[in-house]
Amino acid sequence: MDDKSSPMLEVKNLAISFFNKSGEIQAVRDISYVLNKGEVLGIVGESGSGKSVSSHGILRLTPDNGKVKSGEIIFDGKDILKMNAKEVQNLRGNRISMIFQDPMTALDPLFTVEYQLNESLKKHTDLDTASRKKRMVELLELVGINQPERRLKQYPHELSGGMRQRVMIAMALSCDPDLLIADEPTTALDVTIQAQIIDLLKELKEKIGMAIIFITHDLGVVSDICDKIIVMYAGKIVEEGTSRQIFYHHVHPYTQGLLESIPDIETDSSVRLKPIKGNPPDMSCVKPGCAFAPRCSSAMQICLKQDPPLFELDETHAAACWKILKEAQKQS
Amino acid sequence: MTGTGSNTGNDEREVLLEVRHLKKYFGVHTGFLKKTDLKAVDDVSFVIHKGDTLGIVGESGCGKTTLGRTILRLTEPTSGDILYEGSSIMGKNMKDYRDKMQIVFQDPYASLDPRKTVADIIGEAMDIRKSYSSKEERREKILGLMHLVGLNAQFYNRFPHEFSGGQRQRIGIARALAVDPGFIVCDEPVSALDVSIQAQIINMLEDLQQERKLTYLFIAHDLAVVKHISTRIGVMYLGHMVEMASSRELYERPLHPYTQMLLSAIPVANPDLSARRKRIKLQGEIPSPLAPPSGCPFRTRCPQACASCAEVMPELKEVEAGHFAACHVLQEKG
Numbered sequence: 212m213d214d215k216s217s218p219m220l221e222v223k224n225l226a227i228s229f230f231n232k233s234g235e236i237q238a239v240r241d242i243s244y245v246l247n248k249g250e251v252l253g254i255v256g257e258s259g260s261g262k263s264v265s266s267h268g269i270l271r272l273t274p275d276n277g278k279v280k281s282g283e284i285i286f287d288g289k290d291i292l293k294m295n296a297k298e299v300q301n302l303r304g305n306r307i308s309m310i311f312q313d314p315m316t317a318l319d320p321l322f323t324v325e326y327q328l329n330e331s332l333k334k335h336t337d338l339d340t341a342s343r344k345k346r347m348v349e350l351l352e353l354v355g356i357n358q359p360e361r362r363l364k365q366y367p368h369e370l371s372g373g374m375r376q377r378v379m380i381a382m383a384l385s386c387d388p389d390l391l392i393a394d395e396p397t398t399a400l401d402v403t404i405q406a407q408i409i410d411l412l413k414e415l416k417e418k419i420g421m422a423i424i425f426i427t428h429d430l431g432v433v434s435d436i437c438d439k440i441i442v443m444y445a446g447k448i449v450e451e452g453t454s455r456q457i458f459y460h461h462v463h464p465y466t467q468g469l470l471e472s473i474p475d476i477e478t479d480s481s482v483r484l485k486p487i488k489g490n491p492p493d494m495s496c497v498k499p500g501c502a503f504a505p506r507c508s509s510a511m512q513i514c515l516k517q518d519p520p521l522f523e524l525d526e527t528h529a530a531a532c533w534k535i536l537k538e539a540q541k542q543s
Numbered sequence: 544m545t546g547t548g549s550n551t552g553n554d555e556r557e558v559l560l561e562v563r564h565l566k567k568y569f570g571v572h573t574g575f576l577k578k579t580d581l582k583a584v585d586d587v588s589f590v591i592h593k594g595d596t597l598g599i600v601g602e603s604g605c606g607k608t609t610l611g612r613t614i615l616r617l618t619e620p621t622s623g624d625i626l627y628e629g630s631s632i633m634g635k636n637m638k639d640y641r642d643k644m645q646i647v648f649q650d651p652y653a654s655l656d657p658r659k660t661v662a663d664i665i666g667e668a669m670d671i672r673k674s675y676s677s678k679e680e681r682r683e684k685i686l687g688l689m690h691l692v693g694l695n696a697q698f699y700n701r702f703p704h705e706f707s708g709g710q711r712q713r714i715g716i717a718r719a720l721a722v723d724p725g726f727i728v729c730d731e732p733v734s735a736l737d738v739s740i741q742a743q744i745i746n747m748l749e750d751l752q753q754e755r756k757l758t759y760l761f762i763a764h765d766l767a768v769v770k771h772i773s774t775r776i777g778v779m780y781l782g783h784m785v786e787m788a789s790s791r792e793l794y795e796r797p798l799h800p801y802t803q804m805l806l807s808a809i810p811v812a813n814p815d816l817s818a819r820r821k822r823i824k825l826q827g828e829i830p831s832p833l834a835p836p837s838g839c840p841f842r843t844r845c846p847q848a849c850a851s852c853a854e855v856m857p858e859l860k861e862v863e864a865g866h867f868a869a870c871h872v873l874q875e876k877g
Binding site for chain 1: 602603614640706708709710735737738739740741742743746749764766767768770771772773789790791794804805806808809811812813814817818822828829
């Protein structure tokens with residue numbers, strides 16, 4: 212773990228599919244990435260792009276009708292996909308924990324905050340009842356909940372949406388995880404609460420130094436928290452790079468389209484938005500070629516026939532687009 | 544509110560819709576034989592000019608959706624008056640107004656009847672009004688509307704479940720347009736959609752407004768979207784209108800502390816800009832609308848709150864030309 216040269220998490224050629232009556236739905240198609248200790252990785256994509264499925268796979272939370280077709284998820288030198296149920300349970304909530312999108316459905320309405328916070332502490336630590344209680348109060352204070360003793364006795368329905376999400380974060384942090392997976396943690400919240408939660412995550416990242424995978428559909432949310440960003444489309448990584456590379460030096464037409472279709476509060480509102488034409492592809496019948504080609508304004512012949520690999524632009528920046536190859540050939 | 548309809552600035556243009564002191568209270572059981580009023584919309588007044596878009600923003604529970612529904616009398620207002628083209632719609636048969644005032648709902652998955660085909664969903668209002676003389680004409684009109692909102696003619700006999708969210712929202716818009724209304728309440732029409740699709744629908748709504756001289760009441764929680772589409776914007780907080788100004792004015796010089804807080808909380812897809820931006824330290828959450836604070840509803844979260852804020856609810860007053868705000872601190876300064 213202390214070895215800085217080896218990454219903490221390495222996802223290699225991961226492919227996850229769902230099977231139903233009509234056949235196979237390829238949700239995640241061959242994605243690879245690495246995450247180092249203390250890094251914040253943003254995974255951005257629209258609904259159905261596979262961003263959640265790929266990250267749930269890390270904790271082996273793929274639903275019953277889903278199947279990991281291939282790949283390795285190496286965490287701290289061990290492949291999570293090859294672990295038995297007990298080993299995975301020792302990871303969950305302990306070394307890797309997760310925050311879900313909807314804090315109302317992720318908390319159990321029948322139990323108090325205390326009971327739910329206690330669960331993972333009881334399982335993963337040797338603390339006695341009194342010190343567990345102390346730790347719980349500390350945790351609630353850490354995530355900015357006032358009157359923690361009183362809150363512990365309350366049920367989820369007595370808390371507001373922002374407060375519930377804070378409780379979820381407190382639960383996730385209870386065993387000092389090395390990695391926190393945040394699956395759209397602010398999507399169900401109001402803007403003012405969203406800003407508070409993002410500030411909190413930033414603060415925690417500095418204080419505790421854990422790595423975060425931040426899944427979102429909103430590029431605005433990840434702009435000032437992430438070190439690295441992966442843009443996903445139709446189950447594949449279309450572009451990856453540092454935050455600055457994605458926002459200012461993006462090369463993939465999808466990344467560009469995504470950034471351009473967000474209305475900017477700074478610009479004049481008479482400027483028309485530039486949407487990406489068409490609709491996201493149906494993942495149950497994947498056609499050959501680049502999945503984005505039917506919506507792409509600069510699509511070429513080859514785009515419809517052959518899926519582009521990830522071309523490396525520099526050490527940290529890569530994009531899957533034939534345009535890059537064409538431009539490189541032009542230059543040489 | 545000082546004099547109804549004064550919050551328009553000095554605008555001579557034709558007023559399409561006027562709302563006067565609109566209130567909508569819901570009775571909520573809060574104990575045995577105990578009922579408390581939930582003031583979803585509390586004394587809201589404004590006017591909308593023909594061809595304009597009034598944007599309404601606010602956090603969840605601020606009453607923006609109730610406002611939209613109450614204006615169409617989909618829920619009866621508790622008190623207040625709504626005037627369409629100068630005459631009150633209160634106490635009248637709404638059937639006469641449904642072809643003038645329409646609504647596009649938030650959730651494109653819940654607002655379309657799953658057992659009807661696209662043609663029947665769009666054509667339903669025409670069927671009720673018998674606004675066609677032959678089946679041929681009905682078909683033509685429906686196909687015309689489908690073309691207008693960018694739906695392929697081959698979808699004519701398909702069912703809603705066969706469509707994606709963006710396409711469903713197009714069906715919902717075509718349905719609203721079927722009776723050729725002058726005024727449409729757009730209740731968060733894009734918030735359930737992906738960003739790339741959002742922009743398509745916003746552009747389409749703008750085009751339709753140009754072509755058909757439509758007037759919108761555009762309700763959304765996404766401030767960037769509201770700013771983009773609106774001519775004027777009203778900010779709501781706990782059932783009250785706290786600030787109202789032209790779209791540009793509101794974003795460039797927000798006066799009410801709540802508006803300032805909302806604006807500073809918007810995430811920007813630009814790391815440099817977002818690092819540069821002044822962030823107002825945000826605190827607290829919306830109080831329960833069942834037990835709102837006395838006086839100004841925002842005082843519990845307001846960094847500038849003073850003693851007088853706890854006593855009286857500030858009125859929405861013109862602080863600067865065309866710029867209205869309901870804040871004691873501001874009004875004292877002015």
